[in-house]
Amino acid sequence: MIEIITQILLYMSSISMLIGAIGMLRFPDFYTRVHAATMVTIGGVCFSLLLIAASTFWSIYTLKTVIIVIFMLFTSPVIAHALANTAYELGIKPKNLSKNIIGIKKLKEVMEKEYDI
Amino acid sequence: MLGFLVTVLISYIAWLAFTFSFVAGNLIAGAIVSLCVAFISSRFLFHKKPSEVFNPVRWGYFIGYLFILLYCEIKSHFDVAYRIITGRINPAIIKVTPHMRTDLGKTLLGSSITLTPGTLVVGAERELYMHTLYYEKGHETGETFGKISRKVVGE
Structure with missing residues (x-):
């Protein structure tokens, strides 16, 4: 049973990493590439850490690996948000945008008024 | 003061979970480290009502939230x-x-x-x-x- 779960997690993590890498190359602009990077973080790294947790089931390493997964889930959105927010403030334009409620220009004006950039 | 105690408790539990040995030296070292951590960081962590950490209703909601998050993660992953x-x-x-x-x-x-x-x-x-x-x-x-x-x- 544990071997089957391990195999499934192994295939899921490696396929996620492969698809995320393809997405990094295929997507047109910065913001959509960050989506692909998020997919690598969640799919690839979390599934492979859960693989270690499942293969050492039921020992202390299971608990430690699950704690590492939880810490990674707390910290990895901060990196993605920091990248995306910096690009947004610098005014890197997203390509083929279908809907944009607050434009880049308006947000830049707000930022200039508040932070005096 | 209650925030300080809560921080000590949480960091001591984390220390025990990571080291997972219950000899006397490890327990004393964990107590010293968690006191230092709480001394540095407790005033950033809790601003008001630190006793809310032990509220079981919010922990229940948090666990339900994790399950909803997991479902949305897997769905949007595919x-x-x-x-x-x-x-x-x-x-x-x-x-x-x-x-x-x-x-x-x-x-x-x-x-x-x-x-x-x-x-x-x-x-x-x-x-x-x-x-x-x-x-x-x-x-x-x-x-x-x-x-x-x-x-x-x-x-």
Whole structure:
């Protein structure tokens, strides 16, 4: 049973990493590439850490690996948000945008008024 | 003072979970380290009502929130994989109104949105500005997270 779960997690993590890498190359602009990077973080790294947790089931390493997964889930959105927010403030334009409620220009004006950039 | 004690307790539990040996030297070292950690960091962590850590209702909501988050993660994971392979994307920047009063709630909601593949918070002021990979009309994310995350942070 544990071997089957391990195999499934192994295939899921490696396929996620492969698809995320393809997405990094295929997507047109910065913001959509960050989506692909998020997919690598969640799919690839979390599934492979859960693989270690499942293969050492039921020992202390299971608990430690699950704690590492939880810490990674707390910290990895901060990196993605920091990248995306910096690009947004610098005014890197997203390509083929279908809907944009607050434009880049308006947000830049707000930022200039508040932070005096 | 209660915030200090809560920080000591949490960091001591974390120390025991990571080292997992119960000899006397390890227990004393963990106590010293967690006292140092609490002395440095307890005034950043708890501003008001540290006893809310032990509120079982909010822990229950938090566990339910984790299950909803896991479901959304897996669903959107396969969705993003499909979009990468086929190339059918429709990116948009939309505004999410979180209706949160505290910064903690906004942080929780924004982190959950960014953690889900396919959605990404690009700016956070009073509202959150979210870049989404595939925009469908009438299919706004944030409503499913929003209701229960308000209860997790106790609003």
